[in-house]
Amino acid sequence: QKEVEQNSGPLSVPEGAIASLNCTYSDRGSQSFFWYRQYSGKSPELIMFIYSNGDKEDGRFTAQLNKASQYVSLLIRDSQPSDSATYLCAVNMHLQGGSEKLVFGKGTKLTVNP
Amino acid sequence: NAGVMQNPRHLVRRRGQEARLRCSPMKGHSHVYWYRQLPEEGLKFMVYLQKENIIDESGMPKERFSAEFPKEGPSILRIQQVVRGDSAAYFCASSKTGPYLSYEQYFGPGTRLTVT
Numbered sequence: 523q524k525e526v527e528q529n530s531g532p533l534s535v536p537e538g539a540i541a542s543l544n545c546t547y548s549d550r551g552s553q554s555f556f557w558y559r560q561y562s563g564k565s566p567e568l569i570m571f572i573y574s575n576g577d578k579e580d581g582r583f584t585a586q587l588n589k590a591s592q593y594v595s596l597l598i599r600d601s602q603p604s605d606s607a608t609y610l611c612a613v614n615m616h617l618q619g620g621s622e623k624l625v626f627g628k629g630t631k632l633t634v635n636p
Numbered sequence: 637n638a639g640v641m642q643n644p645r646h647l648v649r650r651r652g653q654e655a656r657l658r659c660s661p662m663k664g665h666s667h668v669y670w671y672r673q674l675p676e677e678g679l680k681f682m683v684y685l686q687k688e689n690i691i692d693e694s695g696m697p698k699e700r701f702s703a704e705f706p707k708e709g710p711s712i713l714r715i716q717q718v719v720r721g722d723s724a725a726y727f728c729a730s731s732k733t734g735p736y737l738s739y740e741q742y743f744g745p746g747t748r749l750t751v752t
Contacts (some may be wrong), residue, residue: 556740565727565743566679610679612741623692624669624741628678 526613528627536635541598543630545611548592555587555594556612560629562612570596601634608632638652638663640730640744641710643742655715655722657747661730663713669729669741670703679727685711725749 525548529599535541543557554573558566572578572585584597594613598605608629615625641660649655663666670682684692685705687732696703706709715722725748729741 558743565746568742570738571740617694623681623684625681625696626671626679 526611526625527628528609528611528630530628530630532631532633534633534635535601537601537603539601539634541601541632541634542578543596543609543611543632545594545596545627546592547611547615547625548596549613549615550589550592552589552592552613552618553626554614555585556624557583557585557596558610558612560608560610560625562607563595568581592605598632601632603634603636606632606634640665640728640742642728642744642747644747646748646750647739648752649718649739650657650752652717655718655747655749656752657713657715657726657728659713659728659730659744660710661728662732662742663711665732665742667731669731670711670713671727671729673725673727673732673746675724682713715749718749720751723749723751 526622527546553607556571559565559569570585573585573588575587578585582599586595608631610629611627614622616622641661643658655689668685669681673679673684681695683696683703687705688707699717702714711742727746728744731741
């Protein structure tokens, strides 16, 4: 069973702190990794994607990928109350027959306290 | 609006009726994916389509559910004889290239289906 695991939280951080969201995946052959943000009652919004080992920074967001450990994380610097949302990790998985599919974790709920 | 469009945004159906959900992909995108999300649960893949082709329907329930993406017009997810358990948010996503090259999927606003 191809899986993407996230700590469901809730993760609570004070405003201005660094929020660290983690994700592990089971398919060693995965090549593409995505972070989506989903506000309550809204649709998922793509905020970061990463394909290579290491760090990728975009504004206050940094995605970190370690393929050897099958681990991807999202750091949010200077957290703001507006960052309060559920963060979904998504990973492409290889299936039998050679096809691929994007598999989502269940998400980590982040609350940033003013 | 260059984003993924879905309609209706809210749909109420009585048990036994049919529900039709529509999705127009982002401009320049030719791949469409449908997901279902139950309250407080994660996204569940249902089906992946390209124009006139179903590529992967491994997440679709075997009965009552069908999907299409015709040459002209939006993709349609059809649920026949709805039951209360079908109540959920249904999201459509689109991508520019297929899953063999890139997975950047962009989501529409969703259709909230309520079965009474």
